[in-house]
Amino acid sequence: MGPTLDFLTLLPYVSELLKGLTTTVILTLVTTLTGLALAVAVAYLRVNAQPWVRWGLGGYVELTRNTPFIVQLFFIFFGLPGLGIKIDAITAAFIAMTLNLAAYSAEILRAGISATAKGQLEAGRALGMTTLQSYRHVVLVPAFARVYPALISQSIIVMLGSAVVSQISVFDLTYAANFIQSRNFRSFEVYLLITLVYLLLAFGMRRSFMLVGKRVFAYQQGEQR
Amino acid sequence: MIEFTLWDILRNLLLATRWTIVLSLIAFVGGATVGLLLTFMRLSSNRWLQRLTSLYVDLFQGTPLLMQLFLIFFGAAAMGHPISAWLAASIALTLFISAFLCDIWRGCLEAVAKGQWHASRVLGMNYFQTMRHVILPQALRLSIPPTVGFSVQVIKGTALASIIGFVELTKAGTMLNNATFEPFTIFALVALLYFALCYPLSCYARYLEKKLYDAGLR
Structure with missing residues (x-):
């Protein structure tokens, strides 16, 4: 095979590409939401829960941050059935991505939360808010606004990392690429195209996240630096 | 059929850990070298060099490492020059890491107050003297904690080399699993070995970060 590129050989595989794209997009959308929600819970509990809960969550966060995503995925998909699960x-991909994003985001959020002065929480209580209300309005939302850019980047990193779920036969973009190149033997063209799609996804994700942030944190703008 | 004891599994995994460490070292040294070059390209006064470097960083940060690995590994083969998984992984990781290190280091150089540039110029120092005696020593100090922290990402990144068939820790894990059918034990051990490599580095990075913070530099 000479070094000529021929992208037309990809045309018969449009439906596979779309199927892979759909899986990657849905997986990313869902795990971003579940991952961030779990991160809020973890960040809250790591400060406010019983010592043993804090310790356990600390272990989860450190284990997740210090092992490769692919090993976490393999452990959940291949390892857990060994215990009868x-x-x-x-589902394994969904769990692995959620746990991964949550561990990193919880650390990011914790940094944002610790930047809130303690007196503010007490001020909220003094104004008659309940503990949860003041936590939400005084601590959580401003913390979210403060670390929002870092959360965007982390969500994008997880989306890009999701290419690995193809290894446990989830039909995502990368799986589609592997599938197509095994049929038409045009590996370079396929991977180049898929890489470009990931790049566009990352770009689109950053853009839409920023649009959402502008609306949601509109009244926080003054506080942000 | 050969029986595998727990010790056999652990021993084989430990042997494979060597290659994870070696690949991490190669990738880190390569990435740091290219990254340093990119950092100075990014900071040069030539607008085209700046743009080119930004584009490079955006491309490598905006695409999956796995795709970069595939493009290099299969791309080289498709162009008629097949390369080993070793070489493909080293090249892909070097390029990937250099993009991130360039970003980190540029931030550190820019974190040194702008006024110091002006002050040095007023004192009659030229660009290189300012860089060498004023900016770099300070930026270097700032850059060590995030660089140590990033080395954890390097080690974790090498796990993807398993997908193109390079036998390091993760690949050894899947191979042993195929031979023993003890996925829970094996992948738990693999995870623990990565943890043993990465956690000390994470702690060290945090310690360095705290030291800088206490010194009032952050």
């Missing part, structure tokens, strides 16, 4: 590939 059977899960299909897409």
Whole structure:
């Protein structure tokens, strides 16, 4: 095979590409939401829960941050069935991505939360808010606004990392690429195209996150630096 | 059929850990070298060099490492020059890491107050003298904690080399699993070995960060 590129050979595989794209997009959307929600819970509990809960969550965060995503994925998909917990590939991918994003985001959020002065929380209580209300309005939302850019980047990193779920046979973009190149033997063209799609996804994600942030944190703008 | 004891599994995993460490070292040294070059390109006064470097960083940060690995590994083969998984992984990781290090280091150089540039110029120092005696010593101090922290990402990144068939820790894990059918034990051990490599580095990075913070530099 000479070094000529031929992208037309990809045309018959549009439906595979779309299927892979759909899986990657849905997986990313869902895990971003679940991951960030879990991160809020973890960040809250790591400060406010019983010592043993804090210790356990600390262990989860450190284990997740210091092992490769692919090993976490393999452990959940191949390892857990060894204990009698059977899960299909897409669920394993969903769990692994959620846990991964949550561990990193919880650390990011913790930094944002610790930047809130303690007196503010007490001021909220003094104004008659309940503990949860003042936590939400005084601590959580400003913390979120403060670390929002870092959370965007982390969500994008998880989306890009999701290319690995193809290894447990989830039909995502990368799986589509592997599938197509095994049929038409045009590996370079396929991977180049898929890489470009990931790049566009990352770009689109950053853009839409920023649009959402502008609306949601509109009244926080003054506080942000 | 050969019986595998727990010790056999652990021993084989430990042997494979060597290659994870070696690949991490190669990738880090390569990435740091290219990254340093990129950092200075990014800070040069030539606008085209700046743009080119930004584009490079955006491209490598905006695409999956796995795709970069595939493009290099399969791309080289498609162009008629097949390369080993070793070389492909080293090149891909070097490029990937250099993009991140360039970003980190540029931030550190820019964190040194702008006024110091002006002050040095007023004192009659030229660009290189300012860089060498004023900016770099300070930026270097700032850059060590995030660089140590990033080395954890390097080690974790090498796990993807398993997908193109390079036998390091993760690949050894999947191979052993195929032979023993003890996925829980094996992948738990693999995870723990990565943890043993990465956690000390994470702690060290945090310690350095705290030291800088206490010194009032952050």
